[in-house]
Amino acid sequence: MEKLLNLLKSNARLTNAELAVMLGKTEAEVAADIEKLEKDGIITGYTAIVDEAVYDPNSVTALIELKVTPQSQSGYDDIAKSIASYEQVESVRLMSGAYDILVSVTGTNIREVSRFVAENLAAIDAVQSTATHFLLRSYKVNGISVTADEKDERGLMFP
Amino acid sequence: MIDYSKVLSPAIVNMKPSGIRKFFDIAQQLEGVISLGVGEPDFKTPWVVRREAINVLEKGRTSYTANAGLADLRKEAARYFSDRIGVDYDPTNEIIITVGGSEGIDLCIRSIVTAGDEVLIVQPSFVCYCPIVTLCGGVPVPIETKAENEFRLTAEELRSKITDRTKLLVLPYPNNPTGAIMRREDLEEIADVLRRTNILVLSDEIYSELTYSGKHVSIASLPDMRERTIVINGFSKAYAMTGWRLGIAAAPCELTSQMLKLHQYAIMSSPTVSQFAAITALRECDDDIVKMRDEYDMRRRYLVDAFNKLGLDCFTPQGAFYVFPCIRSTGLSSSDFCEKLVYRKKVAVVPGNAFGECGEGFVRVSYAYSLSHLREAIKRIGEFLEELKNGTLQ
Ligand SMILES: Cc1ncc(COP(=O)(O)O)c(C=O)c1O
Numbered sequence: 001m002e003k004l005l006n007l008l009k010s011n012a013r014l015t016n017a018e019l020a021v022m023l024g025k026t027e028a029e030v031a032a033d034i035e036k037l038e039k040d041g042i043i044t045g046y047t048a049i050v051d052e053a054v055y056d057p058n059s060v061t062a063l064i065e066l067k068v069t070p071q072s073q074s075g076y077d078d079i080a081k082s083i084a085s086y087e088q089v090e091s092v093r094l095m096s097g098a099y100d101i102l103v104s105v106t107g108t109n110i111r112e113v114s115r116f117v118a119e120n121l122a123a124i125d126a127v128q129s130t131a132t133h134f135l136l137r138s139y140k141v142n143g144i145s146v147t148a149d150e151k152d153e154r155g156l157m158f159p
Numbered sequence: 160m161i162d163y164s165k166v167l168s169p170a171i172v173n174m175k176p177s178g179i180r181k182f183f184d185i186a187q188q189l190e191g192v193i194s195l196g197v198g199e200p201d202f203k204t205p206w207v208v209r210r211e212a213i214n215v216l217e218k219g220r221t222s223y224t225a226n227a228g229l230a231d232l233r234k235e236a237a238r239y240f241s242d243r244i245g246v247d248y249d250p251t252n253e254i255i256i257t258v259g260g261s262e263g264i265d266l267c268i269r270s271i272v273t274a275g276d277e278v279l280i281v282q283p284s285f286v287c288y289c290p291i292v293t294l295c296g297g298v299p300v301p302i303e304t305k306a307e308n309e310f311r312l313t314a315e316e317l318r319s320k321i322t323d324r325t326k327l328l329v330l331p332y333p334n335n336p337t338g339a340i341m342r343r344e345d346l347e348e349i350a351d352v353l354r355r356t357n358i359l360v361l362s363d364e365i366y367s368e369l370t371y372s373g374k375h376v377s378i379a380s381l382p383d384m385r386e387r388t389i390v391i392n393g394f395s396k397a398y399a400m401t402g403w404r405l406g407i408a409a410a411p412c413e414l415t416s417q418m419l420k421l422h423q424y425a426i427m428s429s430p431t432v433s434q435f436a437a438i439t440a441l442r443e444c445d446d447d448i449v450k451m452r453d454e455y456d457m458r459r460r461y462l463v464d465a466f467n468k469l470g471l472d473c474f475t476p477q478g479a480f481y482v483f484p485c486i487r488s489t490g491l492s493s494s495d496f497c498e499k500l501v502y503r504k505k506v507a508v509v510p511g512n513a514f515g516e517c518g519e520g521f522v523r524v525s526y527a528y529s530l531s532h533l534r535e536a537i538k539r540i541g542e543f544l545e546e547l548k549n550g551t552l553q
Contacts, residue, residue, distance in 0.1 A: 003453060011530070021464040022457040156507050157183040157196035159286040159335075159514070 004033055005042070009143055012046040049141055052106060061090075061106045061135040062113050064121060065099040067128040076100060079126050088116055099131070110134065174290050178513035182497055186507040194507040195536050198335060200399035200480070201527045202454075205447040208398065211439040212432050220435065224428045227419055228256025232434050235441040236407045240392075243367070244377035246385055252412040255419055256405065256429045256437075260365040260393035263408035265291055266418040267361050267389045268327070272297035276326035281312050282515030283483075284331045285363070297326070303517035306485060309474050310339035314348040321352070327359045330378060333366035336514045336523035337483045338459075338476020343376045350381045359414075360388045365406070366479040368397035368448050371456050375478075386411055389418075394433075396480075397448055398440045403433040455480050458526040458533055465537045466524075469544055480527045483511065487520045489547055497522060503552060504539040
């Protein structure tokens, strides 16, 4: 399963036939393994890794740290879920340490993201404070290096 | 003006340059060539090893080491052999840390072979054995292995080449370029032939960690074979450390003591920083080996399947990082195939006959490349074969 997961993590578009060959299994076995991974909630989806900076050079992504007062019944859950429901929000994570919730947001420009933080995050009653960090450059995303391919310094041919 | 033809050694002047030179030159001058031609890992040396080298440099530990290598490294090497192949060597006098497996091969052949000696060389194989034997005045005697035997050496093939001048057998498994391995039962047959003779074995096990079915077996581990075997191994392939230039030669002290004299005069000691880093490799990098092997293994399965689907017969190699498909069905010679492929589709592979005449009809394809690189290359080779078949090849 680990090898299958690693292959899918590096390229989710490999066909079952290709996966089967590489893992020394039958296509049916691979299909069953994937179905189990999905059913068990281990694989929760398949997405494209988009380099937003190439797609839209003006777009900005921010990581926002939130200090939050937990609610008496639901703790952090309800607040996290309501933040997650915004379309601009890419991820919401509860963290240990100096702050509680880490949110990542992408917008078409800095002003838009700043406004989102001020109007939609800072305004939540339970949010005590926010710290917004704008992303400058990504080197690796989801385990995949996204910098331009490093040059192969090996020669073309060697015995 | 000096007449160089009069001053150079004829033995060197007559030495043939490597058979891949021509293709290398062609590939070099074309734009956009993707290569499947290298014989070194695409992985970087594990970070802990690189960090140790940086530490060593920061501390300024840059002097020579003992001729045979750092005592701690030899101890780790002895532990490694005991662990992996079940053969015990005394780290004080049976192990030499060499400049790559290459130097170990050179030391071994030069310490053993004199004028008129015959050296049996399993082929197809790595290119360095014959020239060194010839330089020593020895006679290289190829033993041609066959695709139908999955390029294993058989006892019969071996027996048919032995004469009373046979001094040494070069046994290079896991094999470059075929990817063949020798299983225990195959080695036992070979050992049976050699046991009552004075023939020594140079066992080039540089790819031992890249064995995909079961554990690598060394001929040195079979009864009575330790005393007649020189084991060559190294860091290049297992730990992705080609540029560090570090190998290990292990043999009974009667042999290593002679090899060490040569090493001492030609080399002094192997690179010091590399030696310190190699201690870390042997102590801490077993997991890295497994990870790299698993990755190679998936690529191997992918390529074997892809070539067979393209109609180029390809047996499933069990070692190293090469596949060796047969290209006879195209009607082309190995050289023509490689030349056309690189000109038309800009894919560089190595003609099989660069590794001995019996490699004719095959090409060597390395999978020390990322899967996406391999997929692109396979796509181009597919187009190439298609165009060859319907005569539209430009
Ligand atoms: C079969 C074989 N032996 C030995 C070597 C030498 O490797 P190194 O000198 O880097 O240890 C190679 C390198 O390609 C090889 O393929």
